[in-house]
Amino acid sequence: MSEDERRVEAILQNYELKAPKRYKYSQIKKITQRFNNEIGKGGFGTVFKGKLIDGQEVAVKVLHQSNGKGEDFVNEILSISKTSHINVVMLLGFCFEGCYRALIYEFVPNGTLADFIDKDKSNMEALILWERLNDIAVGIARGLEYLHRGCSAQIVHFDIKPHNILLDKKFRPKIADFGLAELCSTRKSTLSIQGKGGTPGYIAPELWFDNFGPISSKADVYSYGKIVLEMVGGRKLFNSKIDSSSEYYFTYWVYDHLNQCGNLDAYGVTKETEEVAKKMILVGLWCIQKLPAERPSMSQVVEMLEGRIEDLRMPPNPKKLMDLNI
Structure with a gap:
């Protein structure tokens, strides 16, 4: 495990919050059907439409592997895990495995x-x-x-x-x-x-x-x-x-x-x-x-x-x- 991975793991484990569900990268591939439905792209990653095992539609943001030391990834999890509001998107889960990082959100159908x-x-x-x-x-x-x-x-x-x-x-x-x-x-x-x-x-x-x-x-x-x-x-x-x-x-x-x-x-x-x-x-x-x-x-x-x-x-x-x- 790299120094960056150890640092992010420590933050995620030590931060006192009810963390969303953690997924393996193999599960992310299954949820997105191997990333076959891209619905958006930005400076921090690419967003794919997917479906959880219970049938719920989700948006999966896969972060670019070149995004430095993981500050943006940790920021997003820690920030949004503290929220619960109809006008703030809901974080349902995340993946942190090796160089792979992904965030799973509720699917919002009418775009931006x-x-x-x-x-x-x-x-x-x-x-x-x-x-x-x-x-x-x-x-x-x-x-x-x-x-x-x-x-x-x-x-x-x-x-x-x-x-x-x-x-x-x-x-x-x-x-x-x-x-x-x-x-x-x-x-x-x-x-x-x-x-x-x-x-x-x-x-x-x-x-x-x-x-x-x-x-x-x-x-x-x-x-x-x-x-x-x-x-x-x-x-x-x-x-x-x-x-x-x-x-x-x-x-x-x-x-x-x-x-x-x-x-x-x-x-x-x-x-x-x-x-x-x-x-x-x-x-x-x-x-x-x-x-x-x-x-x-x-x-x-x-x-x-x-x-x-x-x-x-x-x-x-x-x-x-x-x-x-x-």
């Missing part, structure tokens, strides 16, 4: 939020579409609120993005992919992080620049705000191939437009759906404020989304922050 954003929704009735978008936004907010405040240890995800939000058969969102997550005491308001990763376009500025404030759960709030604005705009907010001064950068346009005339006809917003759309935009803009202290907590976000539009103020203009292209 990224798929839903990119999908042609022109045949959906506007009211139904906006109600669904709002329900998804509230669900993600509730999931993050739970991670930040509802667990025995606070969990900061650090990689909230549309590809890491899964949608079940009722389009309820489930937060997934905890490879970059940090566990800390619920009494601890700030974190000391070195070399923390993330996805360009969704990373909070304090993770890039020391002078933007302390690192905390507000980093997830920033990423959440970017997701909400992306849902409203129906497009990716970040594209490295497009100049950030382009009107393609939806955040620029929506603040000025909402502040000046409040008309959102260009985004399929009708009188029927105007309140939901404006509420989502205002919440998104508050969440991407430059300084962490200026952003709401996820508990406040839930209250804002479920409250009255009249109670929401116009936030400060985020354009100066957006010029940093982060």
Whole structure:
């Protein structure tokens, strides 16, 4: 057994939690029918659809063998094993055998939020579409609120993005992919992080620049705000191939437009759906404020989304922050 394997084994055995079921690699091959149904791929591994012996459908994430010393693998098990929430994906088991590492999750059939954003929704009735978008936004907010405040240890995800939000058969969102997550005491308001990763376009500025404030759960709030604005705009907010001064950068346009005339006809917003759309935009803009202290907590976000539009103020203009292209 290598030093890395001994270290991971020690962590898994000594950590005081109810660990999910452990599987052998031969069982993983059987569950996935020798990896014949790939349903996703990311920076940390490839996801296959599979079936447990009792017939339950599952998603099996097989981690890349080149992923260093196993920090992401251990992080994901320790983080998600502490959770139980309808808006957080459920970890059913794992495999750690030699160089093979895999995580077994509940199967979530409607793909990712990224798929839903990119999908042609022109045949959906506007009211139904906006109600669904709002329900998804509230669900993600509730999931993050739970991670930040509802667990025995606070969990900061650090990689909230549309590809890491899964949608079940009722389009309820489930937060997934905890490879970059940090566990800390619920009494601890700030974190000391070195070399923390993330996805360009969704990373909070304090993770890039020391002078933007302390690192905390507000980093997830920033990423959440970017997701909400992306849902409203129906497009990716970040594209490295497009100049950030382009009107393609939806955040620029929506603040000025909402502040000046409040008309959102260009985004399929009708009188029927105007309140939901404006509420989502205002919440998104508050969440991407430059300084962490200026952003709401996820508990406040839930209250804002479920409250009255009249109670929401116009936030400060985020354009100066957006010029940093982060």
